[in-house]
Amino acid sequence: MAQLITLDSLLAPGSAEATPAGGCASSACGSSAGPADLPPEVWEKVKDHPCYAEEAHHYFARMHVAVAPACNIQCHYCNRKYDCANESRPGVVSERLTPEQALRKVVAVASEVPQLSVLGIAGPGDAVYDWRHTKATFDQVREAIPDLRLCLSTNGLALPDHVDEIAAMGIDHVTITINMVDPEIGAKIYPWIFFNHQRLTGIEASRVLHERQMLGLDMLVARGVLVKVNSVMIPGINDEHLVEVNRVVTAKGAFLHNVMPLISDPAHGTHFGLTGQRGPSAAELKALQDKLQGGAKLMRHCRQCRADAVGLLGEDRGQEFTLDRLPEEVSYDPAQRSAYRAFVAETRGEHAAHREAAQEEVAAVEAPSVLVAVATKGGGRINQHFGHANEFLVFEVSSAGITFTGHRRVEKYCQGGWGEDATLDSVIAALEGVSCVLVAKIGDCPKQSLAEAGIEAVQDHAYDWIESGIAAWYAARHATAVRRIA
Template sequence: MNNSTNALLELNDPLEHISNQHPCFGKGPNLNKGRIHLPVSPSCNIQCAFCNRTRNKEERRPGVTSEILTPVEATEILDKALELCPEITVAGIAGPGDTLASDYAIETFKLIKEKHPELINCLSTNGLLLEKRAEELIEAGVKTVTVTVNAVDPEVLKHICLWIVKDGITYTGVEGARILIDAQLRGIKKIKELGAMVKVNTVLCPGINDDHIEEVAKTVSELGADYMNIIPLIPTHKLAHLKEPDCMMLHEARTKAEKYIRVFKHCQRCRADAAGIPGKVEIADQLYDLKKLNARNTFSHG
């Protein structure tokens, strides 16, 4: 297929364009494109049983960063990253807390839209406030959204999401799980209607949601989600006693999901301050002065 044909396909199919530019929305390691995660969101409005947000330079997993940036600092880091790695096509915000629990992510995207309109602005969220803030995201230039949906049955999710805070009230158990699921599904539907590409992340937790993946895939597909990314649990925090899913369990989950939705299979489980080409070139160590940081300064879960 020649370049002109590719260009025509991208023009007629926005998903094709995104998959050719976004390393986490399509061709994975076959795509020589980069991304940067800008850690501007410190707090979260839910508590997942596997989540331990922290500051250090050793761990390679979501929820970990070397430092928290202000929106202005984030744009300065982005400029430096583009100098070091011109292949970066995506400016993402993936924590370490939830990106919609504060205003910092949207403020950062507005600055990036003005300074680097050529980049794909990408946001990851738990979805609790996605419906409420969907228009703001589109206005700020966000083109791709990842929503973490670990279950669509409250009886399953109550074992993964320990509590949520909405409108200043804390909800736990089935009640909290039901509120979160309803918010996520409404949010996915709305952001899709507004024109964003949507990927759903699901953390595969053995013995909890491994038999529920097909139902998640079916549900989010019906709402218009474009991709699903099934992420093997990293046993930590309240789920430290579980085993990480093996290759067979992961394969079976992906096979079931693929009956309903495209499945992204190349996730690197990146840190909240990752930068570079996933699996090939990482430049985060060149962007931050790691020596000045406390290696284990844990965030508040407020």
Template structure:
């Protein structure tokens, strides 16, 4: 038998197919999957081994949607019971993740006990772990043992001097000691890079998150993107800093501003040349439930599942029913792909790939999922943003607003919060929505956003291309 350093075409195809299988129904690792499949985070990891200036772990908090926040903590058995309870009700649930409210690997007993029980009682579900990366090297064998195929590592800097990291991390707790300042930052980076390397060598898909912190690491992020590509990371996600004084974080109290849409777009564009980018992240709570564009965590309390037996919950989970639901989702996705064609150009690096004129437009879309334009403007609390020309389109980001235009009878106080929406859509050229009233249409037209409801309930991608051609590239 001869040995070769080159990889055969067949091996490359097999590798590609194996990766596609891993991400196909994972809403975080696949942009397409996030409109069809749901995730659940179980809050079994309260402790953390580093302090981040953008983080404040808050409990019993239902009014904040950001990492580190949860309404209640769970023991491993309670967490698995919750997954079975939710998985029976939300059958498109495909992923369970441990993402806090602290760090999963700072709570290894709870984390791996949870994963062990999940493999036993929910064998169809994908297992995910989010971590700051400090302790991956200590637990790599356990990660592999429990077939945790997706690990997210937060890596905000690759500055070996520790200067940038010391502005983000006041301390790092390792080997029974708090390491502060430059020492802590350099130690953390060393372990993060080692951990990522070990994960990739084991064939585990790695997503790297980086928090975009204005004035601290924003100009540095392309170097992070370059490094993670060298390490073999699957996907890179730039998350905007969420920083308000009422959140109680160090950055918020010190007046470090949240990152805005323009800053995020610039950072994504600067990093896109180096690595595959994730653009659909929702910066989920530690107890998030549902599709990425929704959070149903407040629907599921301990009282609804904690006292039930595993036998009862396993029956409720209905593995056969879930498999049928997932088969139906895949049938629908195939139909959507056929309807949309190949208009989506995820790898497009310049406007010429999308437009014959070199000029593109930004299109906002309202959706409740399933790949359709199926949400009224009045109820929309987020917008999907696409860049489009007459040749193709590219997904750019989602943009949230705190209040929808129409808050319903219970929430209506006689005002309509159009100003926040206009700010969110200020740079857009076209809005595609299921339905929009005359008044909000006029408001959006005042900032030069055309509105079109003629593509209601149609597939998003092909409709974005058709809409742009209709409004801006007509002969």
């Protein structure tokens, strides 16, 4: 979706690209809290982390390095693949790196991508089980680029053994994948675990995994480490149970809960994919997320990244930074990143003012809530051609406000300047339930097809802030319902 762009183009006044990279808005996308809503020490930890703060993912990028291939559990939804550039899902990488190779790659990316703020290790196995490689990588990167945030993802089985080291190293963001708090449900998800030099199966395996996950979560929270809990929504297995998972992890102090849809394409070779287990629809995922409101803050902008992802959420520039493409000598100059951060600090104020004005505008409209899709390639702007979109961001708008609800992935409609009818049909299917799609530009043919499907395509708000465009469209659509305010 989004394209990382240079600081010069970001600063160019009036440019269609003259906005910081990002692309989401409103209250339910990650933690929507700002500096006035959080303790200063917590705000400092999340303000530039694109996964932990909704606002941050407008502006900042993440990078994963694939240094931890070993894993200690088997999940029915996982099949790790190496040397695969065509699949975008967790556990997939094109290169497995040594810590030294990872450092070289991180320095090269930091020099080219001023938006980079976070280095994460998410496998392709388990970052904590493969602790030797994870620790060596973080130690070297911390010395070379001390201003990068460090975070890791884990299944939690080995986590309690390394919490003290994690805290001592300054790793203040940890993601734990917790799909159950009932071992009987866990036995349907995990065929085995490897613990204390033994392979355990069935309910016993799930019981041990659950106990270790809860212990690790408690230990991290006690040490002030922010914990994001990932849960994979598996219809018919744990979808209803995730309400209880949310209750438990919220009570234990998890900072964020990210409910992700199961990816179950048979081509990926996972057990669930090969046995016909379906993933949830977009409507089912939203309904569950809505049910969880009031518990831990929800992350709705997750893209289920590869273990070697580079760039903004919603994009992956990893193939630009494979080892064979890196310069022989790499060095890090922090000047460009410092200038970018100063620019972001200024831009955040402008965006916040427009967001607040948009919320006030829709509050004056008495009309039903609707879903609006937006084509964007960054910066929180409506700045992408309909046919160029790989995904659309979806917002719910009503008098209660404008809320980001998720994204809908699609196959790009325009291929070499031409559109394909079958592709357009799939895009329309992906936009089920959406009343309007806001774009920078759209052709007459797809616009008419969308209209026939009951979806209004609007390009009148091209390059506006997303919230401003949504508010203007909503108010115009319901002009007769605007309250008369003395």
